[in-house]
Amino acid sequence: MKLSTIEYVIREVFFSFRRNSWMAIASVSTVAVSLFVFGMFLVIVMNMSKMINSLESQVEISVYLQDSAAKAQIGRIEEQIASMQGIAEVRFVDRDTALARFKERLGEQQFLLDALGDKNPLPNGFEVRAHRPDMVKTAAAAISRIEGVETVKYGQDVVEHLFDITRLIRIFGLALMVLLAGATLFIISNTIRLTVIARRKEIAIMKYVGATDWFIRWPFLLEGIVLGCFGGLVAAGVLWVVYRMITAKVYETLAFFPLIPAHPFLVYILLVILVCGVLIGALGSTISLKRFLKA
Amino acid sequence: MIEMKDVSKIYENGAVALEHVSVEIGKGEFVFIVGASGAGKSTFIRLLFREVLPSDGTLSVNGYDVIAMSHGDVPYLRRSLGVIFQDFRLLPDKTVFENVAFAMQVIEAPRRRIQHSVNAVLDIVGLRDKYKCFPSQLSGGEQQRVAIARAIVNNPALVIADEPTGNLDPETSWEIMDIFKRINSSGTTIVMATHDKHIVDTMKRRVIAIEDGHIVRDEAQGVYGYEA
Numbered sequence: 190m191k192l193s194t195i196e197y198v199i200r201e202v203f204f205s206f207r208r209n210s211w212m213a214i215a216s217v218s219t220v221a222v223s224l225f226v227f228g229m230f231l232v233i234v235m236n237m238s239k240m241i242n243s244l245e246s247q248v249e250i251s252v253y254l255q256d257s258a259a260k261a262q263i264g265r266i267e268e269q270i271a272s273m274q275g276i277a278e279v280r281f282v283d284r285d286t287a288l289a290r291f292k293e294r295l296g297e298q299q300f301l302l303d304a305l306g307d308k309n310p311l312p313n314g315f316e317v318r319a320h321r322p323d324m325v326k327t328a329a330a331a332i333s334r335i336e337g338v339e340t341v342k343y344g345q346d347v348v349e350h351l352f353d354i355t356r357l358i359r360i361f362g363l364a365l366m367v368l369l370a371g372a373t374l375f376i377i378s379n380t381i382r383l384t385v386i387a388r389r390k391e392i393a394i395m396k397y398v399g400a401t402d403w404f405i406r407w408p409f410l411l412e413g414i415v416l417g418c419f420g421g422l423v424a425a426g427v428l429w430v431v432y433r434m435i436t437a438k439v440y441e442t443l444a445f446f447p448l449i450p451a452h453p454f455l456v457y458i459l460l461v462i463l464v465c466g467v468l469i470g471a472l473g474s475t476i477s478l479k480r481f482l483k484a
Numbered sequence: 485m486i487e488m489k490d491v492s493k494i495y496e497n498g499a500v501a502l503e504h505v506s507v508e509i510g511k512g513e514f515v516f517i518v519g520a521s522g523a524g525k526s527t528f529i530r531l532l533f534r535e536v537l538p539s540d541g542t543l544s545v546n547g548y549d550v551i552a553m554s555h556g557d558v559p560y561l562r563r564s565l566g567v568i569f570q571d572f573r574l575l576p577d578k579t580v581f582e583n584v585a586f587a588m589q590v591i592e593a594p595r596r597r598i599q600h601s602v603n604a605v606l607d608i609v610g611l612r613d614k615y616k617c618f619p620s621q622l623s624g625g626e627q628q629r630v631a632i633a634r635a636i637v638n639n640p641a642l643v644i645a646d647e648p649t650g651n652l653d654p655e656t657s658w659e660i661m662d663i664f665k666r667i668n669s670s671g672t673t674i675v676m677a678t679h680d681k682h683i684v685d686t687m688k689r690r691v692i693a694i695e696d697g698h699i700v701r702d703e704a705q706g707v708y709g710y711e712a
Contacts, residue, residue: 193595393573395590398567398638399560402556404590
């Protein structure tokens with residue numbers, strides 16, 4: 190593209206904004222609102238994902254050993270479990286510790302254990318954590334086949350429930366994002382279409398005198414990109430302030446709530462919003478021009 | 485210059501505008517296309533710059549195969565010719581100079597050449613001193629002269645005019661025709677659709693008469709042939 194053409198394109202865009210300044214402001218604001226909601230949702234989904242992930246990873250496998258297992262055998266079993274794929278941590282819990290914990294949990298009803306006298310009915314065991322929650326099931330099955338292991342238990346229902354919830358949130362989030370992207374696209378392409386219609390005569394004349402499609406397209410494309418970019422900037426700015434405020438508040442009052450820290454997480458989100466704005470702007474103007482360039 | 489062989493145009497609604505039309509127009513000719521409204525005159529004109537595509541036949545304009553050419557090549561066909569309309573089609577928010585320069589801008593001509601060529605064609609149409617005016621400040625005849633300047637500023641080999649005097653009074657129409665004559669005498673082919681009996685009869689140029697989608701008459705020094 191020649192320098193004079195670039196100058197022409199920029200002048201046309203500037204001129205269009207001046208002529209339709211209210212329309213431009215209106216579409217920048219709508220784009221900003223959509224992208225803000227989109228960004229907010231992205232932030233929420235990612236935070237929930239993180240929370241669920243940390244919950245999921247806390248699901249433990251309890252391994253109970255046969256009473257006949259000797260010390261050496263216990264060591265071997267521990268090594269065997271630790272060397273399995275996807276195992277994050279293996280902790281030995283001897284029967285005395287297990288009993289102490291059990292007593293603690295019973296609290297005031299400890300007297301129930303008095304009937305046992307000095308006998309400890311609890312077996313030695315391991316507490317095993319997997320790297321990823323979807324590994325829990327296979328790991329549990331594998332462990333149960335090790336010689337000397339009596340039974341293996343894990344929160345099967347809990348894990349599967351959490352899975353369902355995560356999946357649901359992700360699908361819902363994706364659907365909402367697609368919907369919002371569609372709405373934003375519609376708004377931008379409508380705004381550009383107004384400019385295109387206002388300049389229909391000009392486009393027709395450009396075609397009569399032999400302008401190429403790209404020459405006609407550039408000013409509108411740039412207009413869409415600028416609209417989307419400005420909308421994205423506004424959305425990103427507002428989201429930045431809002432997220433900062435929320436994290437500050439949460440850290441103050443609900444310190445245990447694991448929000449993702451603003452830096453660098455938020456920077457990525459803001460970049461995504463900006464890129465989305467630009468892409469949607471470009472796509473919107475392409476859509477609205479298509480019909481006019483056909484003939 | 486223009487070679488039309490067995491061309492038909494049937495619109496999507498089934499209306500037959502042209503049927504098996506064959507005609508050749510050579511370089512430097514000045515041709516009037518005459519006929520009643522709805523006879524196919526306008527379609528004939530619009531085929532030449534590919535605003536409509538023929539349904540059948542072959543058509544070559546300025547060496548471009550109008551039917552086989554790709555969408556991306558259409559701008560280059562249009563750069564090789566100039567088009568003038570009855571309603572001038574100027575841009576109201578651009579000055580006379582800018583309106584003419586626009587035709588060079590869109591084909592990315594260098595700025596210095598734009599300045600030079602626009603001044604030259606404004607001289608030809610006699611509007612050099614009104615280069616700063618907006619179309620709304622000009623008379624109909626002056627506006628059409630701006631449109632002519634825009635059509636010829638890229639030195640096309642062919643100028644196509646669709647009823648260029650249709651909105652003008654007789655005296656102004658003659659001013660326009662004088663400009664056309666001058667352009668034609670420099671070797672540019674002119675194809676002009678018109679209703680103006682007086683102009684056609686006085687100019688004594690080639691006349692192609694279209695009726696019901698057929699060429700019914702093609703005379704080297706023809707007359708309008710209908711009652712005005």
